[in-house]
């Protein structure tokens with residue numbers, strides 16, 4: 001029993017380190033949680049439309065989430081913004097910083113014209129600048145000051161490949177004859193726009 005519990009625990013530890021891409025961030029907001037994004041609750045919170053839950057940004061709403069990509073390469077960010085009534089200058093912005101906010105790397109900006117509400121603005125972007133960083137700040141915001149402006153973020157995924165840093169040991173096998181599984185190649189990314 002003790003061995004079984006230990007094996008299950010080891011398997012749970014090993015699971016995220018499986019071959020291929022891992023999701024360092026995966027938010028669909030369907031549980032009405034903020035998914036680890038910190039923001040002023042008066043301006044940032046979940047919102048539901050036709051069964052889909054998103055993270056809504058009222059005017060001037062900002063949320064951040066800090067992650068580590070230490071030991072990972074091939075960092076790719078996927079996210080969708082929906083936008084409405086941004087006004088003449090408002091934008092929905094997704095960006096990242098590796099220097100504590102001194103500089104911001106653009107992930108996605110939605111400007112007026114992309115703000116018809118139901119149209120998803122989707123990006124899947126490889127960002128090698130974010131590889132192997134102890135601290136990556138991800139930031140989402142609605143820059144509009146128009147009182148009716150809204151940005152909704154959804155399906156946020158940050159995927160990456162472990163580069164051979166420390167990994168959890170595989171559970172002990174009864175037989176040592178099991179050959180090693182071949183490494184899966186490439187990065188599998190869920191694309192909601194996939195035909």
Ligand SMILES: [Ca+2]
Nearest residue numbers: 028053054154
């Ligand atoms: Ca959702």
